[in-house]
Amino acid sequence: MDKVPSRTSTDPEKNVDASSLGSDQQPIVNDQLERVVWRKLDVWVLPIVSLFYLLSFLDRTNIGNAKVAGLMKDLKMTPQQYSIALTVTYVPYIVAELPSNLLLKIVGPSLMLPTMLTLWGIVTACQGTVKTYGGLLACRFFLGLLEGGVFPGLVLYLSFFYPRLRLQTRISAFFSAASISGAFGGIMAYGIVKLNGKSGHSGWQWIFIIEGVITIFVGLVSFFLMPDSPDHARFLNAEEKSYIKAKLKEDGAIAGDEADSFSWGEVAKGFLSPHVLIVGIVFFFSGVVLYSLAYFTPSIVQSLGYTAAKAQLMSVPPFSVAFVLSMVAAWISDRYQCRGAVTVFCSLLCIAGFGMFLGSTNHHVQYGSLFLAIPGTYAMAPAISTWNANNAAPHVRRATAIAIGFIMTNSGGILATWLLGALSPPPRYTKATKILLIFSVFMGFFSAINVFYLRAENKKKAERRKTITRQEEEPGLGDKSAWFVYSL
Template identity: 50%
Template sequence: MMTTVVEPAESIISTDGDSVYENRTENEGDRVALTADSREGASECLSPSSSQGRVWTKMDLIVLPVMTTMFFLSSLDRSNIGNARVAGFQEQLGITDEQFSFALTITIIPYSFVNFPTNALQKLLGPRLLLPSMVVLWGAVCAFQGLIKDYPGLLTCRFFLGLFEGGLLPGIVLYLSSFYPKRRLQLRISMLLSAVSLASAFSGLLAAAIVKMDGVSGKPGWAWLFIMEGTFTVLFGFAAFFLVPDAPTSAPFFTEAEKDLIKRALHEDGIILVGEEDKDYTWTELWRAFVQPHVILIALCGFFNGATVSGLAYFLPSIVAGLGYAGAEAQLMSVPPFAVTAVLSIASSFLADRYARRGIAIVSFAIVAAIGLSVFLASYVNVVRYASLFLLVPGSFCIAPPLGAWMSNNTAPTIRRATALALLSTMSNLGSIASAWILGALSAPPRYTTATAVLLAFQFGIIACAAGNILWLSSENAKREGQRGLPGAAAQGNDSIWYTYVL
């Protein structure tokens, strides 16, 4: 006698004799056979209520510190040019504002388009080899920036910095999306992306300390800023070769019962496909990501948010300096908004994971950022304008985690997910190119009127795209719910009628 039980993890489990089959959200026809003895053996060692939390906490301790440190160093090494600028870097090299903006653009161009090949390369080489190699290479380039003597040298370093760093974020998000179920992913992405906030906050503190080395060995303080931070990155990159597991079940310190629980959780959530092979998902599967409405809408949100986040990462020390603070004080006063951001990002992601609501989080934070930009644009009082940063910075930076989780949650199989995440990163980086010119050359400090107005319009773009995506995904879920009782051809990945989109 066959019985069917509908479980809350968006899967259907059918029991027949000694076998258990899961009709996962990935593909109704793609089934995993698990023997009853295997499930019973795992349950003997791990009670459902206590084991889940313990296993994922252990996974966090193995994976998150390394990934977060990588991204922290990436953010620090890419944006420390803003701190170097406040320390006299631009004046000593004789660089104009237009040349500075072009140097940032040179960084972002390879950073934007290397995502697709690096995600493919990660599939070929494995994350354990690729990700640490990238860390070592960009760390060396960052350190070399402390040795440059002219503008062409700066352009060369910034190009290779973008080339070696570019694939890191989509690579890490792809990596994490293969380790965690959907409703546990955004919190982990938030912890990862909080590294951007912490790096932006910490960079001010670190820069204030390192630039005091001005004159040591005949080098200016800004040169030591690049050298010290780049050298530490190289050392960590070599250590990471021994710290990064290639797959969740190859991570150390897990028992066999815990590995079974991990595999089952990822199967049930459609993260791991049974017998998934690259030949099954060819170029057709890759290009499919570019024509899906929800992928396009999330990518547009990424462009608008990338422009805001990148502009703040590069220019906040200069913005703060325009509010009446100078030198080390400007570096330090850029810290508090980012510290608030890190806490708020993790707290909001916990709630978004718990209730599986990404779109509402994005819309809410875009509204907060819009209010901050409106206050900054309207006020002429420096204290009020500085206070507006406590709305603008958290509102902007807290959008990135739900964007990454939303894209990952709603694209499958793996090659489509990898392509969609690379597209999101590319669009975010194209936004960074726009912000480099809007804030750097086309909008005069200290008011940055044109830039503020443009970024304010971008927040309304985020709200419109996110709200439209919620409506589209809701419509698709309702349509698929009605089709599940009807005969029809099975589709793969998130095209399947058994795949439920996360709102």
């Protein structure tokens, strides 16, 4: 590895907590490289990842726009059948998440992720040609199977490039694509449905066909754009590659070939880590709230008295606010290292939003409540995703923890498909709103519990550091090491 100069810096983002370093180590800082390497990654890696997730979320949730545009009428579907179609997506989605994450490093992100993107684009386009409910179910199954590894895979992929202290801003940047997809999808659907009847296809069919073709194109192009790791990034020189790897090792994001090699024991440790399980509970409740709003916001807006076309447009502003809040919350969370506080704050926004929707019959107030609930849940998702990734090491344990989080999220998604569909009919969605309100309270409660647990663990680690040297500690402990400081 090239020698990298070390010195202190006044930029708190550049200074790693000294407790995470050995007594014989100083934080590695090169001001010139700091200004260059992260900017290069943000220009070359982050836009691809963001586009992947935008298309993933758009292709999974555009069925909500298609529903408003006439999907259920043309396929003669009942609300129960619509919920079943959504549920069918999540079963293979959940099954695929852990194997996909464990295979990502072995197969290589530059091959695995673009292949998944291209194939699910084909499936999305095929949804626009189905004539029967059974055909729709088949497409939703394969869509879930191919998309299952995307979000956990992208979080894991970013951890190959960015240290823990820089990760949430980047995860928020690509996850904000989900809120953009909510806004963008509404605008696109508003325009696309005007193609109703063209070439014998209904407006809702054109939504799937056009958005699927866009995904296929991006998938094919991305084969030539995605580097597997800093070592394979053509836009970095040797010194920049060495600096990034040094920062990742210093931060505990990577350990070394032996520690980062596959081990079933590390998979088991991921499942047995208390903080992973606590955050997993938050992931579940967050998944219920997130996907309830992702799938049903156009229907909720339509139930407030807007026409089907206007409902597509009126769903855009809350998602636009969600994008802004996600980025602001990410900056605060990275700047002050307060993942838990951000998740609690976001849960309070959700509580306020659902409380407003439940407590008022005024349609303007109910519509206004979406400007709290949607930004709250969309800003929380990157915070807990980063929190989970930050606090698991080495690689296989982190891959497992990330997969567990998204398995829980999408398990919540299954419940979401029924809450605002068959179980709680419009226009009031009373039962669903009460459940989402209670779950929002649980999100904040368990986030607070995790903060207290991690703070207690960090105190124990600090006491252990007083009695042993880094050389005396058993190797391969990962996040259980006395020198690994949990992110709060």
